[in-house]
Amino acid sequence: MKGDIVLLTKPVTLTEGDRVTLTTDVLMATDGTSKPEKLLYAVSMPPVHGQIEYINYPGVPISSYSQFGCGGPEGQMNRSGQLEFNIEYTDHIPPTLVNNKGIHVVESGMGVISSDVLQLIDLDSPLKNLTYIVTQHPQYGHLYMKETIL
Numbered sequence: 844m845k846g847d848i849v850l851l852t853k854p855v856t857l858t859e860g861d862r863v864t865l866t867t868d869v870l871m872a873t874d875g876t877s878k879p880e881k882l883l884y885a886v887s888m889p890p891v892h893g894q895i896e897y898i899n900y901p902g903v904p905i906s907s908y909s910q911f912g913c914g915g916p917e918g919q920m921n922r923s924g925q926l927e928f929n930i931e932y933t934d935h936i937p938p939t940l941v942n943n944k945g946i947h948v949v950e951s952g953m954g955v956i957s958s959d960v961l962q963l964i965d966l967d968s969p970l971k972n973l974t975y976i977v978t979q980h981p982q983y984g985h986l987y988m989k990e991t992i993l
Contacts, residue, residue: 938965
């Protein structure tokens with residue numbers, strides 16, 4: 844005899860572009876019997892970004908599955924729940940240095956470090972978010988940014 848269905852869920856955090864395996868640590872249901880593999884999960888609202896699929900059949904979306912990938916329901920008892928996915932947007936490809944020509948300045952002179960001399964690109968990041976880090980200051984003279992010595 845079946846009892847009330849208890850649904851346990853925990854939020855899942857994954858990085859953009861990655862996969863996550865739904866285990867009983869994050870999604871589990873029980874109805875009081877000793878056969879949780881007989882419970883069937885139905886996807887009532889598919890993910891907007893990505894899809895739910897079997898590990899053995901990557902790329903093929905599914906709309907239902909059992910707790911252990913086998914069996915079907917015995918009866919029509921339903922319990923609704925929600926599983927939350929937190930997607931962390933990250934960039935797997937670091938910025939690329941496309942220009943690093945160096946600059947030579949005559950004594951007592953000044954030079955401008957423009958994108959013709961030093962340039963980074965990153966297709967996933969706005970230009971204003973790209974940052975240069977000075978790891979070694981010039982031996983003679985100073986680096987300025989908008990009339991302020993760095």
